[in-house]
Amino acid sequence: MKENANSALKIVASFVFVFAIVGVLYVVYFNSNGQPSTDVPVGVKTFGSCSAMSSFIKTNAQKSYPSYWGSGVVRAFTGVTGAISASPSMAEGGKATDYSTTNIQVAGVDEADITKNDGKYIYTLSGDKVVIIDAYPAESAAVLSEIAFNSSTERVTEMFVNGDKLVLFGDKTDYNGPIMGAEISYRPYYYRTSSFVKIYDIVDRSNPILTRDVAIDGNYYSSRMIGDYVYVVLNSYVYEDIVMPNITAGGVETPVAGCADVQYFEDVVDSSYSLTTIMSINVNTEEMSEKVFLTGNTQTMYVSTDNIYLTSTQYYYEPMPLVGDFFPRSEEKTLIKRVGINGNTVEFKAEGSVPGWILNQFSMDEYNGNFRIATTSGHVSRSGGGSSNNVYVLNGSLDTIGTLEDLAPGEQIYSARFLGDRAYLVTFKKIDPLFAIDLSDPTNPNVLGKLKIPGYSSYLHPYDETHLIGIGKNAIEAEEGDFAWYQGVKLSLFDVSDVANPKEMSMVSIGERGTDSYALNDHKAFLFDKEKGLLVVPILLAEFDAEPQSDWDYGEYTFQGAYVYSVDLTSGFTYKGRITHVTDDSLLKSGYYYESPYSVKRSLYMDNTLYTISEKTVKANSLIDLSELANVSLPYEGSDYYYGYYGV
Template identity: 30%
Template sequence: MKTRLLIALAAALGAGACTAPSGEFVPDVAQPPWVPVSAQLAAFDSCEDALEGIQDAAIAALGDWEPGGETRGGIEFAEEEAGAVADAEAPTAAGDQTSHSETNNAVAGVDEPDIVKTDGTYVYSVVNQVLRVVDTRSTEVVAERALDTYSWDHRLFLGDGELLLMYTQDVETDETYYSQFRIERLDPATLDVLDRFAMEGSMVDARLVGGEVRLAVSSQPQLEPVWNLMWDGHSDADDVAEALRDTEIEDWLPEFEVNGEAGDIDCADVAHPERFSGNSLSVLALPADGGWEGAEPHTVMADGETVHGTTESLYIAHYDYAWDETEPEAETELYRFAFEDGQPRLAGEAAVPGTLLNQYSLSEYDGHLRVATTENDTAWWGGCGPMTDCAWEIAPQDQEPSKSTVTVFAVGEDSLEQTGSVTDLGVDEQIYAVRFIGDTGYVVTFRQTDPLYTVDLTDPANPVVTGELKITGYSGYLHPVGDDRLLGVGQEATEDGMTTGLQVSLFDTGADEATVLDQYFMPNADSAVQWDPHAFLYWADTAIAVMPTTSWGENGYDYQSGALVLDVGDDTLTEAAWIEHDGGTDEESGYYQEVLRAIVIGDELWTLSTSGLQANGLGGDYIEAGSVAW
């Protein structure tokens, strides 16, 4: 097993667009210059060609590296402790299929991984390093499994008769330590492991479509000799370059295994942009019901930060950036993978100037991909934001003001071709929320006030801004709640842009420009929905919106964590309930219990917190109907 790449090397390789100061190391290969809109991929002809190309990219990136540093201390990583426990009332392969809500997904029919799933009878959750199964009929934990302390980013999929657990495990052997992504197919009745796929790296994201799990895994190369040289305090860049020339292709491509059997990545399945750092992104598909021995990851020598999935495609966005003495430059490279017969295929690439907010900045509709980005946004690199100074205090005074753009691409069999764009949205602001609904886009930008832009995308060659609604505060998440109705969850703010508390807005989107119908405000409060849409629940049957909310009260000192339930009328927002869990605080650690998710099962609203699960009657007074603590 190879060792994990030191973070410092990744930083040096990632700085490949920078120019080496005069008199310092000049690599024997030239780093391609940073040119905006440069996402063009090429495949390597052979493993020898791949190795040489990767080494050249790594050596070119050394131009900005300075010798020296401290070695990282050893950390003991324990292997995962197996041992699920289950009692006599463990769940069967499928529950009674009571009417229930699902994860708040961006695209219908494309499930996203989350910390809680339900089949209408059992609730499967992973909280505080423990995977649990709760029978909602008896409100009892019927199976549970403690997860290793050094595992993280636990998420779940629920298929037809199988539970899928995904996480990253930090592993240490006598010779090395590294991070390993794992996905396990579990028996939902016992939590026994039926299949396991493992790959060096960590999961970027995943989607479950039609019984197929589509995965994107990010990996760093494993270079023990290079690591040692960079941190021994005596070697220079020439020594490191020589060590890079001694690497083998296996050092750069991630290892993977299925049920303990090692697999190989075909060099013919490795693609690369003109400029890359040495990190890799692997895309693969696994059938949810097993049979993983045929897994064939396809790898791009690039990072990946944002994933957007459709029934046919997986879009992966990679941020590429450079900066000179005056200002940063950034673009977002887009890679589209299509899936055929259980195998991914690279089916197009493109680039847009600026950066994405999240996956809601991407949308595929009627054969076109729409992308919303912010250009010249210093927030991503200088710690700047509304009412916040730049952390590095290096924001250039003469930099062009930020602006946002919506770009449209035609999606071909193997291509993404730009058809049109509209720009200059939110000049001197940045995007805080995006939602594409049919042939209309809604974009929220913010600095002091919140313009909600309406963008008509009917003509892909000529997107047009038809409305610009300005209100104080901003929406961090947008959700459709019926015909011509849009709900925004975010923050109220003063005229100067100082946030003051949770604000939920109901918009009428029936005209060219949206209008505000009603707003709900809770001072000194916020909701995880603003940055994690999976925390949001809209149940159309009773027209309620539920969101985990943390409040510090009007005086700023009265902490509360609960689930806020709002009745969503045709033109009104009304607080229907505030649901809290018992447990309050852990006196020893001072850790506050926190409501994390809400789901509907039958005629009950179930809320998940760090301290347990609780059921309340749906509607009326929302009377507590049962709970289970842990």
């Protein structure tokens, strides 16, 4: 994108991209026959034409950023955001009687993932393929079938398994180039991005049969499955030449909505607009319906059994000289949309907002008809101040009824977990305060107790009602400056039975500075089962072969794979061993991790067998002594290239 602004505006624009710009919600509903619904929420208006919509967007966007759609200054980007154990199944045909499922946030609300299992079969992504493995019993484990895709046009991202149905989600790309005749130096190149939903009949796991193939304009964002219904959320950018999304099924392409049908809230303005489409799919009947929202980019989503909450962060800027203040002074708030779901019915219910920005889906929760949300206001800086943290309770209309503000000034939220009448927050700048918050009176949230320890937890997982497991990083306070140096991965077991006096009852530090884990940012990589006393986390290990010279020194990479622990309230964490999918020592020590087909991204169990999954391999080990039971090679065909090394 070409810049033609003066130097001061360029400085502002270069930092604007780190802020998420979101806003207004417009709703238009289409039933299964493609006809618009007559139900219109109170306060919603409609556009008369595409030109009216375009004019509205440009006028309101330029109130915040005059650059929208290439009018002279670089256009602002949207960007930053700031289980649990398995259910037993009937013993049928060699199927495990006890097996783990995807680590989810809300009971009864499944989350799509790169790997699924049903106690007998494992379904996983391997490069450009979806692979079905007959995994149980482990001694006879083998690949049954594979579904191949052309990576240049289609990319599978996640999946669900529902009985004998496999549901795949992914992206399709068709490059159209810039629209000629326009000021293309200031406009984005136009890609026609669309997403697909494919449903397969897997009664015969060795021969999956495609029964439904639908493409819809927009980028796949996320999805949930409740019972037999899957809810899919997609985003698509709105260009100046308004093009409404199309849906393609059975080779027939039809518009999801027309401009004249789009509804909007006139009193809310924003600086970046997107179409958000929600699809409802009955997995058994394969019937689908769609709703389209014109909004800012949906950044975070929380789903209960009855509602989808879509949130985005809006920033307001005050013009001010750049000298002495690197950033313009800003104020942010999180916009919240509640969409009711019940079977194939998807209805807009309410909208609201709270101050600050949120970290991720665990910063939100629904409980007893109220919506709870934790936010950070402002941003942490080494010069001190500038941020604080908050908890808000909103009713069903998304009106704020309870407020707790100004927690841990100068820090920001690193993890949050709402559990019944309690909320637990971890904030961090130099040390890790764990806050225990009482929400039993939703109109009067208050802090019950807090614990300050080195490091932080980036994910909190309930062990039981009065204990939490945290995974994050250790940290050492810098000798100079108001910050801390991250160190190795840290596991903590917290006792919150006495909420006025939380305790870290057990702690394990893994590796040195440079050690990493998928589970730090992806809760689905975290495997825990209380009854088995089992904890498995993927690890990229960095260690020192000599005493470090400073707190900011990085260790040398020595291992990657899965670490296995037993955990209980008596002994805390007990190391059982580790499993790797790498056989080449140079690769093991390369640090090649996040793009590596050898890195263990998921783990699961069936009865007393632990399975670890990478794109190259499914490995089965005994949970009793971690002895290897099986090693199944997957049909991965991607490159093993890293730092000049080619694997085999």
